[in-house]
Amino acid sequence: MYVTTLCKRFVQAGIAMAISLSAHAQQEIKIGVIYPLTGAAASSGAEMKSALELAVDIINNGAKSVPNLPFSEGGGLPNLKGAKIKLVFADHQGNPQAGATEAERLITQEKVVAIVGAYSSNVTATASQIAERYKIPFINPESSSASLTERNFKWFFRTTAHDDLFVHNFFEFFKELEAKKGIKVKRLAAFNENTLWGNETSKLETKLAAERGYDLTKVISYPAKSTQLTSEVQLLKAAAPQVVMQSSYLGDAIMAMKTYKELGFSPDMILANNSGFTDTEFIRTLGKDAEFVITRDVWSLDLAKNNPLIKEVNDLFFERNKINFTGNSARTFTGLMTLADAINRAGSTEPEAIRKALIQTNIPGNKIIMPWKGIKFDNKGQNVYGSGILVQIIDGKYNTIWPFDLATRDVVWPMPKWDQRK
Structure with a gap:
């Protein structure tokens, strides 16, 4: 030895x-x-x-x-x-x-x-x-x-x-959305890929929803390399959440949005956990079908x-x-x-x-x-100054909509139904 x-x-x-x-x-x-x-x-x-x-x-x-x-x-x-x-x-x-x-x-x-x-x-x-x-x-x-x-x-x-902060931001956003905009969110669903990132996010969302009195109608974890998401989206649609909290890499994020449209699934909002939803290809591929999605982020050009x-x-x-x-x-x-x-x-x-x-x-x-x-790093190697924002895709661009004191545009809520979009 x-x-x-x-x-x-x-x-x-x-x-x-x-x-x-x-x-x-x-x-x-x-x-x-x-x-x-x-x-x-x-x-x-x-x-x-x-x-x-x-x-x-x-x-x-x-x-x-x-x-x-x-x-x-x-x-x-x-x-x-x-x-x-x-x-x-x-x-x-x-x-x-x-x-x-x-x-x-x-x-x-x-x-x-x-x-x-x-x-x-x-x-x-x-x-x-x-x-x-x-x-x-x-x-x-x-x-x-x-x-x-x-x-x-x-x-x-x-x-x-990290995601502990980001998921907390989701629920802080819901609280301020009601207090400052009069928009009340109660019914949620979690829709996340099943690797370390997505699974940990699901656990955090489940925990905070219970602690803060939200109705988590469905928690779906799908294989990260799925070739179709039809059955999962059908389950989401049947659960009828107001907001879908979603963690997906690029391929799944695009596939999910296309499936939502095909099956006519129109929650009030898709609230994404970054990743594929902030890749340049997301808007480039989906065009107008990417509009109105809100995603957490850490950077936005409008904050210049x-x-x-x-x-x-x-x-x-x-x-x-x-x-x-x-x-x-x-x-x-x-x-x-x-x-x-x-x-x-x-x-x-x-x-x-x-x-x-x-x-x-x-x-x-x-x-x-x-x-x-x-x-600045703490004794675990974590930057203590990292923080998150929420951005919404409007007119093909990411616009900061939360925290409200940093917002460059007002939030659009709810997302228009697929058959009501121009």
Whole structure:
């Protein structure tokens, strides 16, 4: 047992030394990134990959049009003599085992100093376990399953808020909707995919509905890779909820909306839990059939009125990719910028030094593109300043409708019936 433990320590020490020597010798800092570049979530993965590439280009080469953004002067990381960041991409295909395998490859073969990923909560769970074992920092910009920061990990850091907060936001919205708009919501349904993210969301929604006196008429969990949702939607329609709270990745989100229309299912509102409902392809594919859906989010372009940095960086993203940021890609950009800040403050590529710098992170809200108070991690690796908003699709755009003091448009309620839409 002693020999095994000693050997493991030598392997970890060797990896750390190789990482540090490689970075300083080549003036290049290799960061591994694990995202769904193929498979059902490939569209989302592509947008997040583009966000990472923009962040690295700003750090390495500068962006004079956004002087208030950290590293906008370019030239690499100043505290490491201008060392440039190089991203090493890995495709997890939406498969947790593939995510774990790729994490190990990035650490042991590519000698990355840290890992960023992995969007899908169930993949983040397995990939971050590998990083924890090898003592390599793992930055999670997007995955929202609350349990990810309840594992007593020391090397896991999440910049986004999580579903415990987001689901609480749903019920706060219902309460304020009645108090401030005179709209009373009582009958709910939960319709969620059945991986870690969707299952945890269902449990939270069930718990809060009971605690707050709502009638949860139906809870449906469907296979994440379903090819049709007809029977599930028929069950929803029979339950007759006012609001369907839904957690779906892109393919299922589009399929669900098409099925709602085909079967004439028209609740007062679809209240979505981000993900597929905020992907650029959602509106592009559905067109007018995407209208009026409300989804929780963490970013919206219309909030640039409160933080000019949002529009300034989005303009750079649009110039390169001809699309705007989404809540997903904006969070991915922010995650990598947070990691770069920590590596620079550490002045080292040694994993323990980066981990300590991440623990000490305290980035103010006016230095990030998210509508948050900033980024600061608690002892579980969770950003305590992450927060959520609700946006509604109106005229083909996402408009902030809650919190009401941040709203740029009034909420449209209820959604028009399918046969009453123009």
